[in-house]
Amino acid sequence: MIVIKSIREMQSISESARKSNRIIGFVPTMGYFHDGHLSLMKIARPKCDLLVVSIFVNPIQFGVNEDFSKYPRDIKRDKELCESVNVDIVFIPNECEIFPPDFSTKVEIAGRVTECLCSAFRPGHFSGVATIVAKLFNIIKPHFSVFGQKDAQQLVVIKKMVKELNSPVEIVAGATVREQDGLAMSSRNEYLTPEHRQVAPVLYKSLLRAKDLLILGQKDTSVIISEIRKFIDSNGPFKIQYIEILNADTLESIASAKGKIIIALAAFLGKTRLIDNIVVEL
Numbered sequence: 001m002i003v004i005k006s007i008r009e010m011q012s013i014s015e016s017a018r019k020s021n022r023i024i025g026f027v028p029t030m031g032y033f034h035d036g037h038l039s040l041m042k043i044a045r046p047k048c049d050l051l052v053v054s055i056f057v058n059p060i061q062f063g064v065n066e067d068f069s070k071y072p073r074d075i076k077r078d079k080e081l082c083e084s085v086n087v088d089i090v091f092i093p094n095e096c097e098i099f100p101p102d103f104s105t106k107v108e109i110a111g112r113v114t115e116c117l118c119s120a121f122r123p124g125h126f127s128g129v130a131t132i133v134a135k136l137f138n139i140i141k142p143h144f145s146v147f148g149q150k151d152a153q154q155l156v157v158i159k160k161m162v163k164e165l166n167s168p169v170e171i172v173a174g175a176t177v178r179e180q181d182g183l184a185m186s187s188r189n190e191y192l193t194p195e196h197r198q199v200a201p202v203l204y205k206s207l208l209r210a211k212d213l214l215i216l217g218q219k220d221t222s223v224i225i226s227e228i229r230k231f232i233d234s235n236g237p238f239k240i241q242y243i244e245i246l247n248a249d250t251l252e253s254i255a256s257a258k259g260k261i262i263i264a265l266a267a268f269l270g271k272t273r274l275i276d277n278i279v280v281e282l
């Protein structure tokens with residue numbers, strides 16, 4: 001495994017890999033790995049000849065009052081974990097090289113996919129994500145890239161960007177990896193106090209209860225949303241940001257559940273913001 005910091009060097013390795021018909025797989029990350037990240041690398045590994053993982057805490061996807069400066073980092077451990085799953089290249093670019101002082105390009109994905117879920121609470125977030133992902137795709141030139149279903153809206157936004165910009169990158173989704181008690185793995189779980197960590201799985205439980213209601217025949221999404229809300233409110237000190245039931249591919253709102261739907265939510269426990277979702281096929 002090698003570690004590359006320079007954009008030029010990364011580009012030239014990718015160019016020669018492509019010339020010799022080697023398949024490049026790519027997992028973009030912000031580091032501080034947990035099993036969720038490793039599962040994305042394990043999905044990519046058998047599908048490619050050159051597996052590249054980037055570690056870059058992207059400043060432009062954090063809002064002014066968000067956790068950019070305290071976002072957890074442990075590059076030494078991350079490199080060891082990459083090695084353990086046979087990553088070929090860890091790309092750790094410098095912030096100044098990625099975003100020089102005069103940098104001014106923005107990738108904006110407009111429309112429904114950035115008008116729902118997290119968008120209202122994290123203005124500019126998806127533009128920040130799309131901009132860095134577009135840059136990383138240009139540098140690494142992957143044939144495919146793996147993104148976690150945990151960040152469901154990000155996945156839909158990136159799929160739309162790739163389609164509309166005709167980027168020759170296949171987007172592969174990796175299932176959400178959960179702790180034994182159901183809490184979706186996230187680097188931000190680190191922020192939870194022991195008391196909050198204990199109640200955090202209530203969010204996933206609420207999604208499973210909603211799925212049961214759907215399977216039992218309840219189609220009215222407003223009824224299901226209000227059941228989820230009641231369950232969460234009565235089982236912990238959560239501050240709910242949103243609970244939405246949408247078409248899983250387009251993120252259009254739906255009044256009556258049918259087809260492939262996503263039930264997604266975001267809530268604060270203290271200062272920690274948690275998101276989770278499940279996809280249900282009806």
Ligand code: PAF
Nearest residue numbers: 028029030058129132151
């Ligand atoms: O999902 C993440 O960790 C980030 O949003 C990503 C895709 C690495 C872009 O910074």
